[in-house]
Amino acid sequence: xxxxxxxxxxxxxxxxxxxxxxxxxxxxxxxxxxxxxxxxxxxxxxxxxxxxxxxxxxxxxxxxxxxxxxxxxxxxxxxxxxxxxxxxxxxxxxxxxxxxxxxxxxxxxxxxxxxxxxxxxxxxxxxxxxxxxxxxxxxxxxxxxxxxxxxxxxxxxxxxxxxxxxxxxxxxxxxxxxxxxxxxxxxxxxxxxxxxxxxxxxxxxxxxxxxxxxxxxxxxxxxxxxxxxxxxxxxxxxxxxxxxxxxxxxxxxxxxxxxxxxxxxxxxxxxxxxxxxxxxxxxxxxxxxxxxxxxxxxxxxxxxxxxxxxxxxxxxxxxxxxxxxxxxxxxxxxxxxxxxxxxxxxxxxx
Numbered sequence: 001x002x003x004x005x006x007x008x009x010x011x012x013x014x015x016x017x018x019x020x021x022x023x024x025x026x027x028x029x030x031x032x033x034x035x036x037x038x039x040x041x042x043x044x045x046x047x048x049x050x051x052x053x054x055x056x057x058x059x060x061x062x063x064x065x066x067x068x069x070x071x072x073x074x075x076x077x078x079x080x081x082x083x084x085x086x087x088x089x090x091x092x093x094x095x096x097x098x099x100x101x102x103x104x105x106x107x108x109x110x111x112x113x114x115x116x117x118x119x120x121x122x123x124x125x126x127x128x129x130x131x132x133x134x135x136x137x138x139x140x141x142x143x144x145x146x147x148x149x150x151x152x153x154x155x156x157x158x159x160x161x162x163x164x165x166x167x168x169x170x171x172x173x174x175x176x177x178x179x180x181x182x183x184x185x186x187x188x189x190x191x192x193x194x195x196x197x198x199x200x201x202x203x204x205x206x207x208x209x210x211x212x213x214x215x216x217x218x219x220x221x222x223x224x225x226x227x228x229x230x231x232x233x234x235x236x237x238x239x240x241x242x243x244x245x246x247x248x249x250x251x252x253x254x255x256x257x258x259x260x261x262x263x264x265x266x267x268x269x270x271x272x273x274x275x276x277x278x279x280x281x282x283x284x285x286x287x288x289x290x291x292x293x294x295x296x297x298x299x300x301x302x303x304x305x306x307x308x309x310x311x312x313x314x315x316x317x318x319x320x321x322x323x324x325x326x327x328x329x330x331x332x333x334x335x336x337x338x339x340x341x342x343x344x345x346x347x348x349x350x
Contacts (some may be wrong), residue, residue, distance in 0.1 A: 001301060001342035003334070004044025005037050006080045006310040008056035009064075012317035015257045020317070023057060027064065029320050034068040038075040038332035043278045044108065046080040046310050048193055050288035052118040062095040069103035076102050080198075080235070080310065081112030081179035081332065084141060086119045086156060093165045093317065098244075099304060110198050111138045112179030112186075117323040128261035129156070131185040138178070138189060144176045153259075177233065182208055184215055189228065191219045198233035199304075202312065205282050205299055209234070213304045233308035234300065237285040240330050247318040248279070251287050254316030285309075290333035292303075297338050307342030 008201050013020040021029070034045040045068065047061035058064060061079045068077060077099065084092055092109075093286050100107035113134045114120070120127040136154045144165045153159040169175060177196045180186025182204065190197040192206035197216050201209050213232055220229040237255065252275045259272040272278075279287040286296045297309060311330065314323045 001169070001297070001306070001336050002043035002308045002340065003330070004042050004046055004078070004308065004310045005033070006044075006046035006048060006078075006312045007314050008048035008050055008057075008312070009058040010055050010258060010315050010317075011057045012055060012257055012261060014317040014319065015253045016194065023202075026057065029314075029323075030058070030064060031067050031071060031308040033314065033320075033327070034075065034077075035071045037327065037331075038072045039329060040131065041335055042075060042327075042331065044076040044078050044308070044310065046078040046108075046110075048080045049083055049186070050116070051083075051114070052122060053116070053261075057256065063086075065099045065107070068101065069106070072103075072106075073304075074328030076108050078107045078108035079110050081110040083119065085110040085130050086123055086125060087137070089137040089141045090144065090157075090160070090163070090165065090220060093141055094167075096146070096168045097165065097167050100169040100171060100175060101167050105167065105175075107171070107175045108177060109175055110177045110179040111141070114202075115181070118125065131183075132156075134186070135189050138176075139193070142174055142176065142193060145176075157179055158212050159205050165335055177231075184212070187212060187215045187219060191216060191225070193221055194225055194230060196231035196233070198310075199233070200204065200306070201234040201284065201304075201305075202237055202306045203284055206284065206303060207282065210303055213306065217305070231308060232304065232306040234304060234306045235310040235312060236300075238293065238311040238313055239287045239329070240290055240326050240334060241291045242289065242329070244292055247288050247292075248275075250322060251318075255285065256316070259318035290329060290337075293330070293334050295339040297334070298341065301341045306340070310336075337339075 013027045037045050047064050050056035051059045051063050065077045083252050096109050113130045133156050148164045151160045151161050177198050178190035179198050205212035215286050217229045256272040279285045315325050
């Protein structure tokens with residue numbers, strides 16, 4: 001199983017010191033963390049996209065990934081996710097072909113839709129059309145990346161006549177994953193186009209996602225696609241320290257800080273979940289010693305059968321020194337232990 005890092009560039013005051021980085025400082029930390037992740041041996045570095053909230057401050061991953069491309073050479077550069085349902089797919093095709101070019105073919109684009117209401121309001125889109133927009137825009141993106149002189153007509157944007165996107169992605173295959181949640185619309189979209197699937201597993205009980213991973217494999221077989229099912233990815237909020245006690249002591253205040261800030265589409269601060277439950281066996285987050293983190297990642301792989309796991313460490317205003325220490329410890333003591341997962345027969349599901 002490959003491990004990668006995912007960041008949303010959350011910019012919050014440190015709950016212990018009250019210090020808040022400038023936006024410039026925060027973005028510079030995001031860029032330098034990618035170079036350090038590559039040196040440490042992580043396979044992916046992933047930038048999330050959010051709009052109009054008070055917590056996550058990267059609305060456009062493309063320029064950030066382009067900056068990172070100049071400081072790295074091997075690590076996969078991913079979006080987590082690109083809101084294709086909310087963006088013009090022609091611009092998405094152009095912007096991310098540039099990222100693929102600048103990174104020498106290291107782009108992985110995860111196609112998703114916002115689960116917050118604000119983008120639909122601000123961009124003048126009906127939230128009820130989310131699934132249809134995602135499918136239409138993803139299918140157009142695939143055509144724009146694989147065909148020249150595209151003539152097309154759909155429901156949600158003006159028609160195209162003889163459009164050829166420039167530049168083209170470096171990679172011969174479309175560097176595209178479908179991003180989904182607990183619903184099955186994204187599973188069908190991914191299988192229909194024989195694309196890999198990454199599931200947003202950061203906020204719900206792990207058992208709720210077992211049917212999603214199983215449905216992808218089962219539907220792939222039912223459709224009679226040649227070869228084994230595509231790759232499957234997941235993500236978790238994660239913190240690791242030398243001991244379980246230190247991990248919990250350090251991370252609880254930062255994780256609660258992250259979970260209580262106003263999110264897009266809400267007008268109030270939320271109440272954080274019970275921390276012990278949140279990081280427990282049935283909780284979505286992972287926190288503890290390297291051995292505990294290895295154990296939970298192994299159990300999640302047994303349940304889901306995935307082969308990519310993205311780790312969100314830099315949340316809640318946690319100082320960069322703590323993020324770097326946790327990242328280095330994960331690379332040295334967790335990554336080698338989980339590297340063999342997912343290389344044999346899938347044990348999860350039906």
